[in-house]
Amino acid sequence: MGNYNVDILAVVPARAGSKRLPGKNLLDLHGKxxxxxxLEAALESQVVDQLVVSSDDDAILAEGIRLGLHTIRRPVDLASDTAATVDVLVHTLESLAKEGxxxxxxxxxxxxxxxxxxxDIYQAVQCMDKTKAESIISVCRCEHSPLWSNTLEADGFMDDFLRPEILNQRSQDLPVYYRLNGAIYLAKTESFLKSRGFFMRNSQAFIMPTERSIDIDTPLDFKVCEYLYDTMDK
Known part of the structure; x- marks a missing residue:
């Protein structure tokens, strides 16, 4: 086991660029x-021992500094469209290791x-503590069953689009499927580094409500998020 001096390090990666929704990480959502x-949800959860913002953008880093957080400027090669999140996290761990x-x-x-x-953040940590899982990955129930989905040929014909046993079944009679919602990933650091990711043996799902599972990538996602916030119990 490692010689740890922090229990939970939470990293919020936020680069400047975004092709589908430019400047999305600083877009104004109800005044913030x-x-x-x-950042505020992580602080409020009271289970995060150190919260770090990783970015290539001065304005994004300033948001972390404004809240008194540790910030790390990531190199250019980790701020491209093709940069992998796992590499950003490894860079963060290596940078912090130099600081002890x-x-x-x-x-x-x-x-x-x-x-x-x-x-949600608090309960995800409780889930790991209770189940002794190596990692926790948040999911939510699928809005539509993937059993009603398939690829299409170039001609658009739907021969064999659905399996025979699925035809004419009601949605409520189909098995319940879950999808990744991108909200929370948690792992033991050694297991993360060994697996180079959060998927590993003894991973546990943490189920979140669908209405709190929006993952913003497009202008439509942002509009849906605004609507969901307006209809949520505050």
């Missing part, structure tokens, strides 16, 4: 930049999930 929703910070557990909180609440 998008990233601040995640060694976390037992690593949490990823993406700023594009602003409706995730502090209680």
């Amino acid at each position: 930049p998008l990233i601040r929703w995640t 910070v060694r976390p037992a557990r690593l949490m990823l909180l993406q700023p594009t999930s602003p409706l995730r609440k502090a209680e």
Whole structure:
């Protein structure tokens, strides 16, 4: 086991660029930049021992500094469209190790999930503690069954689009499916580094409400998020 001096390190990665929704991490959502929703939820959860913002953008880093958080400027090669989140997290861990910070557990909180609440973060940690899982990954129930989905040929014909046993079944009679919602990832640091990701043996699902599971990537996602926030119990 490692010589840890921090239990949970939470990293919020937020680069400047975004092709589908430019500047999304700083978009105003009900009076606050998008990233601040995640930062405040992490702080409010009271289970995060150190919260770090990783970015290539001065304005995004300033949001972290404004809240008194540790910030890390990531190199250009980790701020491209093709940069992998796992590499950003490894860079963060390596940067903090040089400062003597060694976390037992690593949490990823993406700023594009602003409706995730502090209680969700708290309960995810409780889930790991209770189940003794190596990692926790948040999911929500699928809005539509994937059994009603398939690829299409170039001609658009739907021969064999659905399996025979699915035809004419009511949606409520189909098996319940869950999808990744991108809101919370948590793993033991050693297991994360060994697996280079959060999917590993003994991973546990943490089920979140669908209405708190919006993941903003497009202008439509942002509009849906605004609507969901307006209809939520505050």
